[in-house]
Amino acid sequence: xxxxxxGIGVIGCGAVARGFHLPAVRRHxxxxxxxxxxxxxxxxxxxxxxxxxxxxxxxxxxxxKDPAIEAxxxxxxxxxxxxxxxxxxxxxxxxxxxxxxxxxHEMGRRVVEAAxxxxxxxxxxxxxxxNAGVRMLKRWITEGAIGSPMVIRLGAFNEPWMATDPxxxxxxxxxxxxxxxxxxxxxxxxxxxxYFASSPPIRVSGVSARTxxxxxxxxxxxxxxxxxxxxxxxxxxxxxxxIAEADEHRGPYPQVKxxxxxxxxxxxxxxxxxxxxxxxxxxSEGVIxxxxxxxxxxxxxxxxxxxxxxxxxxxxxxDARDGYRSLSLTLALHEAIRRRTSLEIVQEEEG
Numbered sequence: 001x002x003x004x005x006x007g008i009g010v011i012g013c014g015a016v017a018r019g020f021h022l023p024a025v026r027r028h029x030x031x032x033x034x035x036x037x038x039x040x041x042x043x044x045x046x047x048x049x050x051x052x053x054x055x056x057x058x059x060x061x062x063x064x065k066d067p068a069i070e071a072x073x074x075x076x077x078x079x080x081x082x083x084x085x086x087x088x089x090x091x092x093x094x095x096x097x098x099x100x101x102x103x104x105h106e107m108g109r110r111v112v113e114a115a116x117x118x119x120x121x122x123x124x125x126x127x128x129x130x131n132a133g134v135r136m137l138k139r140w141i142t143e144g145a146i147g148s149p150m151v152i153r154l155g156a157f158n159e160p161w162m163a164t165d166p167x168x169x170x171x172x173x174x175x176x177x178x179x180x181x182x183x184x185x186x187x188x189x190x191x192x193x194x195y196f197a198s199s200p201p202i203r204v205s206g207v208s209a210r211t212x213x214x215x216x217x218x219x220x221x222x223x224x225x226x227x228x229x230x231x232x233x234x235x236x237x238x239x240x241x242x243i244a245e246a247d248e249h250r251g252p253y254p255q256v257k258x259x260x261x262x263x264x265x266x267x268x269x270x271x272x273x274x275x276x277x278x279x280x281x282x283x284s285e286g287v288i289x290x291x292x293x294x295x296x297x298x299x300x301x302x303x304x305x306x307x308x309x310x311x312x313x314x315x316x317x318x319d320a321r322d323g324y325r326s327l328s329l330t331l332a333l334h335e336a337i338r339r340r341t342s343l344e345i346v347q348e349e350e351g
Contacts, residue, residue, distance in 0.1 A: 005032040035063045071307075082107040094309075115320035160242065181237040
């Protein structure tokens, strides 16, 4: 029964789609899953069996012009994401696009231009924006409870080296041939840093390391961001570190350790544990502790925000320009680390 529901297609049926996006779509009462697409037959068949889409094809272009499909979720490797996003927008579809929106300035700008020319809603999957703990930290910053300048420490350590899943390891290594953990996974961290910061970034630097000799690229990156108000951001992103065999099949997206979010300021220290939802603000006046929903629940809120933007004609948030700002920051960090230097950030004018 599809009457009154928004028809959705999903492009990319890997771990993030199957573990998070598709379950959120299935749970939402106002959504009908009409189509799936993936070039990987195994991933496509598995998603089709689990979630029961009406159509499942290798090529999204087989159904992208179907008027019954109003919106598309894109969860593909970042090197192919830009053209898929542009094709969907030009076909008149609203788009919820996984991060990063591209891996180069040129393609990132093309996605922004296509989104703004289309008149459709384009929301970027910066899932941490929909985390209750992250929003609480942002509220404490806005209210002045933490103070400024701040030291913002963010870290994520996923895509582990899985001894019992060599196919997973090979897939991650293939990503390293065209990009880095900083640009791909670090997109979330860069967006959070920009979300928390009260002023623009002005300078970046950092270091990287390769902890496994067989890798084609460094797998652990540490970036430092200096902001105009004197605040500092530290972004740390690591892939292909060992994980205990007992943990390799824990949930749809195994983690070496859960992301770190800590903020130090002149008036307080705040942190959020994404695994448990525990959130804390420590000040001389006392300690505020909250237990908020954990990480896995965010995808429902993200999908609801996307659907609300469509139904009510609201601007989506985060939007294509937010995606481009995050991309620009990670690319600047990447260049600085490659050159082992610090680089000034030139703010691009927004037209």
